[in-house]
Amino acid sequence: MLQPMLWKELSTPVALVDRDRVEANTTAMSERVARLGARLRPHVKTHKCVEAARLQVRGHFGGLTVSTLAEARFFGEAGFRDVTYAVPIAPARLDEAMAIASKLDELNLLVDHVDTLEALEAVSLSNRVISSAFLKVDCGYHRAGVDPESDDSVMLALRMHDAPHVRFRGILTHAGHSYLGKTPEEIREVGEQERQVMVRFADKLARAGAPPAEVSIGSTPTLSLCESLDGISEARPGNYVFYDRFQAAVGSCTLDDVALSVLVSVTGHYPERNELLIDAGALAFSKDEGPTHIDPDCGFGAILSVGDGRLLETFTLASLSQEHGKIRSDAPIPYDQFPVGSKLRIVPNHSCLSAALFDRYHVTRGDDVVDEWRPVRGW
Numbered sequence: 001m002l003q004p005m006l007w008k009e010l011s012t013p014v015a016l017v018d019r020d021r022v023e024a025n026t027t028a029m030s031e032r033v034a035r036l037g038a039r040l041r042p043h044v045k046t047h048k049c050v051e052a053a054r055l056q057v058r059g060h061f062g063g064l065t066v067s068t069l070a071e072a073r074f075f076g077e078a079g080f081r082d083v084t085y086a087v088p089i090a091p092a093r094l095d096e097a098m099a100i101a102s103k104l105d106e107l108n109l110l111v112d113h114v115d116t117l118e119a120l121e122a123v124s125l126s127n128r129v130i131s132s133a134f135l136k137v138d139c140g141y142h143r144a145g146v147d148p149e150s151d152d153s154v155m156l157a158l159r160m161h162d163a164p165h166v167r168f169r170g171i172l173t174h175a176g177h178s179y180l181g182k183t184p185e186e187i188r189e190v191g192e193q194e195r196q197v198m199v200r201f202a203d204k205l206a207r208a209g210a211p212p213a214e215v216s217i218g219s220t221p222t223l224s225l226c227e228s229l230d231g232i233s234e235a236r237p238g239n240y241v242f243y244d245r246f247q248a249a250v251g252s253c254t255l256d257d258v259a260l261s262v263l264v265s266v267t268g269h270y271p272e273r274n275e276l277l278i279d280a281g282a283l284a285f286s287k288d289e290g291p292t293h294i295d296p297d298c299g300f301g302a303i304l305s306v307g308d309g310r311l312l313e314t315f316t317l318a319s320l321s322q323e324h325g326k327i328r329s330d331a332p333i334p335y336d337q338f339p340v341g342s343k344l345r346i347v348p349n350h351s352c353l354s355a356a357l358f359d360r361y362h363v364t365r366g367d368d369v370v371d372e373w374r375p376v377r378g379w
């Protein structure tokens with residue numbers, strides 16, 4: 001049983017998760033994707049904990065997307081039966097993947113190279129199983145995935161389709177370049193491009209004789225703002241559970257939707273430099289520079305007053321070392337309002353990276369800590 005606690009009294013630094021905002025964000029995305037006619041296979045990489053995953057799958061079929069094999073194992077043990085490991089797999093880890101797959105209904109792997117397909121076919125044959133795989137497609141982000149315009153990509157899809165021990169589950173993409181958008185309109189354009197690239201490629205594969213059963217897309221900006229999912233069967237957003245300062249800047253959400261923040265303490269006053277020192281640095285926020293394409297001086301997070309949750313607009317989290325953070329201000333800092341030992345709440349630029357630096361989240365409702373969620377860590 002959790003002892004009654006007020007989050008403002010927790011020892012710092014500590015990750016706070018606003019339960020009502022997680023509830024609202026997960027409900028809104030679940031309804032949005034259903035209304036647009038697709039099924040939701042939410043990504044859990046942002047929080048990596050069972051409680052948030054259960055909220056994400058409500059109203060959908062229960063499938064998840066993960067970014068490590070450790071997550072695949074952990075969520076499988078928690079009862080999630082259909083999991084996509086959405087990172088091209090290192091061939092040396094295929095045996096481990098087979099062991100995890102044997103305990104699930106489906107572990108879908110990604111292929112974007114013929115060598116991976118051959119390694120997957122070989123390991124599936126030796127384990128006497130049929131493995132499920134998506135062809136990873138590059139819809140413009142240029143991180144991973146095959147070129148949908150290339151004939152070689154059609155050939156690879158045909159080989160997957162014909163491989164005796166691989167089930168060609170479909171095609172999958174992630175529009176990470178949506179994060180470069182500056183406005184909701186720009187993000188909607190990337191989302192529409194992501195959709196059209198995938199629908200055209202699915203048609204091409206169907207005509208070539210390798211029809212994809214699933215057409216899977218997913219990024220939080222595009223899925224928070226897109227107006228059509230026609231031709232798309234599955235959506236895999238993840239960050240929206242918490243959102244973050246970056247998503248608020250590009251227009252996927254508002255700062256009031258962000259569910260993750262870090263409670264920190266003021267540990268030093270430096271009036272000669274007009275700075276405050278805090279007890280949290282890169283190991284609480286990461287060094288994600290945030291939406292510098294919108295505000296080059298945005299700093300490492302949005303700083304909120306603990307008393308009333310107000311955004312302290314003149315404050316910037318200007319620099320971070322491992323466990324120190326420096327706050328600067330455009331205006332003279334009223335040091336008497338921020339005595340050493342007082343607290344601030346900081347919304348990180350990138351909630352996935354910041355959350356990954358904590359071994360637990362204190363879940364809050366109003367002033368109270370109502371729960372503690374423990375994420376899986378490791379690879």
Ligand SMILES: Cc1ncc(COP(=O)(O)O)c(C=O)c1O
Nearest residue numbers: 043086174218219220237238239
């Ligand atoms: C393959 C894949 N799918 C889905 C997602 C979820 O996207 P987001 O973090 O924008 O919600 C990611 C995130 O990196 C991803 O890499």
